[in-house]
Amino acid sequence: MTNLGKMMKQAQELQGRMAEIQEQLAQLEITGAAGGGRVEVTLNGKGEARKFKIDPAAVSSEETEMLEDLLLAAFNDAKGKQEQAMREKMSALTGGLPLPPGMALPF
Secondary structure, eight states: OOEEEHHHHHHHHHHHHHHHEEEEEEHHHHEETTTTTTEEEEEEEEEEEEEEOOOOOGGOOOGGGHHHHHHHHHHHHHHHHHHHHHHHHHHHHHHOOOOOOTOOOOO
């Protein structure tokens, strides 16, 4: 029975550390860019958009389709960086061990 108690304690510690990491990720600001930096998107660590920055030179009535493409590219760039940051934080939490298949973390 002591093994079960030890496992429960470890699970509670892991849960507490996961909550801390979730809070840290929520505070992160990750910026992705496209068009040579003419369009930038900033996400928090949960992948929520926080800010868009558009260089006025990128805006003209003839180039709206290109601007839309740049926004999408910048968002995807920021999202990829956010996911990498999350993987690095989780790797530190799990000691580099992969999570079992089908076990997703609540982010």
